[in-house]
Amino acid sequence: MSKKTLNKTNLTALGADALAELLLDVTKGxxxxxxxxxxxxxxxxxxxxxxxxxxxxxxxxxxxxxxxxxxxxxxxxxxxxxxxxxxxxxxxxxxxxxxxxxxxxxxxxxxxxxxxxxxxxxxxxxxxxxxxxxxxxxxxxxxTDCRALAERVFEALQDNGYGEFDGAIPALAEALGSDGLARLKDLAQAVEAEPLSEADLARYDFVDDPEHQRELAQEARNRSACMILQAAADLEGDVDAYMARYSAKQLTFHTIAPDVAARLLAAGRANEALQIVEGALTQDRRTVFDTPELTQVRVECLDALDRGDSASEVLWEEFCQTLRVDCLRQYLRRLPDFEDIEAEDRAKSVALAHPDIMMALTFFLEWPDMRSAASLIEIRFAELDGNAYYILNPAAAALDGDYPLAATLARRALILDTLDNKRSKRYGHAATHLAECDASDGQINDYQTHLPHAKFLETLRYAHPRKSAFWSRV
Structure with a gap:
């Protein structure tokens, strides 16, 4: 190894005095x-x-x-x-x-x-x-005295606006012990028992209904206390106390139900866990609040109840809707030998026909199946979302070489979206994509129904002649 290589051995050989001078020089300013x-x-x-x-x-x-x-x-x-x-x-x-x-x-x-x-x-x-x-x-x-520590944790959680102390109770569980937890619970319950102050109500004075105003104010005032009691219940393994902190309506929320169901399942109460999950599923199935965790805990509940066939049906249904790779992998693992190959082909057909082409492209990239990703782009090019650069950029890079036409089409979608929607901050990227399309042109023997590169470039110049900020980069 060269004596000029920057490593610990070579630097140590310089000696303490030389290194001290070097550090002072390097850190100056x-x-x-x-x-x-x-x-x-x-x-x-x-x-x-x-x-x-x-x-x-x-x-x-x-x-x-x-x-x-x-x-x-x-x-x-x-x-x-x-x-x-x-x-x-x-x-x-x-x-x-x-x-x-x-x-x-x-x-x-x-x-x-x-x-x-x-x-x-x-x-x-x-x-x-x-x-x-x-x-x-x-x-x-x-x-530290466990009761004093509990009071310190309680005080910190009252002013926890950025969530920096969210994990304090489980982190300090061993130091708190049963006495510290008991003190925390007493402090939290005392807060919940206090009547609402005028200041608590004033935060929601824009609410016309007095009863609803009180509900909102009480929920806000008790939020930290509720978190403390839930964390304490968790540490004590008291699932019922943990659940009691939520209303019946909250237990149907897709952000809460998986958490509660998982705890019931761990306590050996699979039937109750499944009821919680099914309660959440009575809401709109595909919402922005839906979580993969809800599907996962539902599958685990069904398995715990020896309903493996139903669990497989859930995984297949979830895959068909979301094209989630993890769901398909779990589904295939449950099938007998040789049946998984046929099922995988069926899954790919579902993905190719999925109404959301970007979701389908993401699936093929993650699976991975570059041949199907290329076919999807070549057949359904007009549906590509050129604004989804976080999908199309890696797709083009992955398809380069073996599937130059698909890579070029992915880049064309990016270029067209940039120019059609006047995304001037992306003109430099669009010019780079166009150069990449030009570089791939010699590798493409058949553009199928798509315009050859020269014709595509001609249509761009005709459609966007005045975008000098773009053309100056080309």
Missing amino acids: NAAQQRRLRMELSASAGTADVAGDIRKRFATLRRSTGYVSWRKKGAFARELSDLIGLIRTSVAPDDPGEAFDLLWSFLQLAPSIYERCDDSSGTIGSVMSDAMEHVSGLAPMLT
């Missing part, structure tokens, strides 16, 4: 990296020093108000992650209690952090989840 170095120096000085410096950094983060742009968000998230890593490696081994306090303080920073950046990608949320995971790892080593 980079505040984040300089903070990291100072933290590492504190860590070498001892637990108390590094904990103190971490708290100082937390104080700075709490006071900061400047917006973190998307360009800087990655570096910001790495710094936050480094702080958690420092707590885990330099504080937790010697002082678990101090490490817990630091992680808890970090989670309390969530509102000020989220208010400073757009976390639609979930980058910051992942860091918060890591912090809670480390809290869970520390729980067995904590010596």
